[in-house]
Amino acid sequence: MRPLTPANKKLSECARFLEIKIEGDGTVKGISSNSRDLQAGEIFAALPGEKFHGARFASDAASRGSIAILTDAEGSRLIKEAGLNLPILTVDNPRALLGPLASFIYGNPSKAMKIVGVTGTNGKTTTTHLLFQIFRAAGLSAGLIGTVGNQIDGEQFPATHTTPESDELQRIFAVMAERGVQAAAIEVSSHALAQYRVDGTRFATVGFTNLTQDHLDYHGTMENYFAAKSRLFGRDFASQGSIVIDGAFGKKLSEISPFKTKSVSSGKERADWHLSEAIPYEMGYKVSISGPDGISIQGEIPLFGDHNLENALLAISLAHQCGISVHDIKSALPTLRGAPGRLERIDRGQGFIALVDYAHTPDAVRRILSTARNLTKGKVIAVLGCGGDRDSSKRPLMGAALTEGADIPIFTSDNPRSEDPMKIIREMTQGVALSHDARVIVDRREAISEGVRCALEGDVLIVLGKGHETGQEISGTKHPFDDRIVLSELIHS
Structure with missing residues (x-):
């Protein structure tokens, strides 16, 4: 581009x-x-x-x-x-000077629009998608850069990384500026921050979702991981930000940030933006939100999951920091939709709820399975694998989260890459007490098929780990595989 x-x-x-x-x-x-x-x-x-x-x-x-x-x-x-x-x-x-x-x-294109960078372990994709939708609902020409793909208003472009290389990123910003984009939301990964990919970018504001175990194969320790993430909250990048403070790392970041930030909480923490009430209904939640300076918002957010309320609240705070009015934010809420492959519902007229989600960290798996539990009085059936050639220390934690949250846990392959899929599964089940309902099925399609076979009227079947991805990488070859398509085909058949 x-x-x-x-x-x-x-x-x-x-x-x-x-x-x-x-x-x-x-x-x-x-x-x-x-x-x-x-x-x-x-x-x-x-x-x-x-x-x-x-x-x-x-x-x-x-x-x-x-x-x-x-x-x-x-x-x-x-x-x-x-x-x-x-x-x-x-x-x-x-590498450090390439972005600047x-x-x-390209003429400092990030200064020609309001760019919002969002970092954190989980929630970046959904938060940026929600923010992009709020921008467009407010009448702005908007851009989006992230894991699922890049967008300028309604036009989509493929993505190679969550955050593009720094030269590519500045070219994308230049295209956006040329096309009159007024605001853009971008996912900022820890790898991108460690590799200077967003250097040279000026953000209108920056956001932090959470920090839980992931990418320790790259960063080594949680402290290094946090240091990489917190780099976005530096004066070279921004002069304001919004931080979810429901976790220890969010609280720490709000304390060490060199500039003023707005605190966000969907829990019990006192915060600038706080979720006062959330009442579930058939499409999501009816919410009451309190904000700074006496702001009060009541409305409907058609998204499932407590974690998505947190993502929506962060998007609201960031939008407000970009100058979007409370009226426009409130008007946008009932129109919001989740990101592709994030709690995405697959409906072929079956009697059970079928979902696909990208959850690929222990914390995300726990949160998603808790959401699934709240959607049914029946069983929760979950299919999950772990990626090969990536942080292996999280595998037993992923296995534990799966067995604790699902009535029928099905262990399978994700993207095994160069590793033996069965070795990965053995590491996932290490130290985990498997019930008689647990299954180990290496072939991912067969594992999803078993999940469909087990699901009865009123149950929830959720396929985890790959979300929007359209391929499965095995021994250096990427085979066509989309959980959403496979699940839909198996339900239909």
């Missing part, structure tokens, strides 16, 4: 921005860290990687018309050894 009008910066201007000297000049039309995606006149960002250096692709970038290369000392050495005659912008940490440089090249 690129703006229709190319960037128009001088290479010498880019060098001055980086506070370095460079020989030669020319017009810079953009910047890309992907040599295969690079267009003539763009700077190629050759970044150091875990397995190899991006400078290895400098020849490919040169053949595509790159005007210069941004890299570090090692990359500069490799480029010179390859005999390439291109200007080199050599800096100590090109891309923002400079």
